[in-house]
Amino acid sequence: MSTMKFCRECNNILYPKEDKDQKILLYGCRNCDHQEVAENNCVYRNEIHHSVGERTQVLQDVAADPTLPRTKSVRCANCGHGEAVFFQATARGEEGMTLFFVCCNPNCGHRWRD
Numbered sequence: 402m403s404t405m406k407f408c409r410e411c412n413n414i415l416y417p418k419e420d421k422d423q424k425i426l427l428y429g430c431r432n433c434d435h436q437e438v439a440e441n442n443c444v445y446r447n448e449i450h451h452s453v454g455e456r457t458q459v460l461q462d463v464a465a466d467p468t469l470p471r472t473k474s475v476r477c478a479n480c481g482h483g484e485a486v487f488f489q490a491t492a493r494g495e496e497g498m499t500l501f502f503v504c505c506n507p508n509c510g511h512r513w514r515d
Contacts, residue, residue: 410435417444463488464505477504479511 406415408430415428417439426439463469469486476483484505489498500515 406437408433408435409437464503464507464510471505472502475502477506477509477511478513480504480506480509482506482509 406428407413408415411430411433413430413432415430415435415437418427418429418436419425420427426442426444427436428439429436464486466486469488471484471486473484475485477485482504485502486505487500487502489500491498502513502515504511
C-alpha cells in the first residue's frame with residue numbers, strides 16, 4: 402500500500418487522479434499542477450483485524466437484536482432457557498447455509514447450530 406505522497410515542487414500533498422485517455426493512475430498537486438505516475442494502483446486499503454473476543458461479543462449482541470427472528474420451540478442445552486434468536490449463515494469449510502441459534506438468556510449467550 403502506498404503512503405501519503407508530497408509534491409516535489411511545492412511540498413503540498415499529491416491527490417490521486419485518473420488519466421482517462423491513457424487509462425493510468427496519477428498523483429497530482431492541486432497547487433502547482435505537478436503530476437507523477439503512480440507505481441501502484443492501490444490508493445487505499447482498509448484491513449480489519451478482529452480478536453476472538455470481538456467475534457464472541459458480536460454473537461452475544463445478536464440475542465438483543467430486535468430485527469432477528471426469535472423462536473420458543475428450542476431449548477438451550479447450556480441453561481435450559483426456552484427462547485433463542487436464529488439466523489442463517491455459511492459455516493466455515495461447509496457449502497450451503499447453516500441455521501444458527503443464540504440463547505436469549507443474557508447470562509448465557511450459548512450458540513449452536515441445527
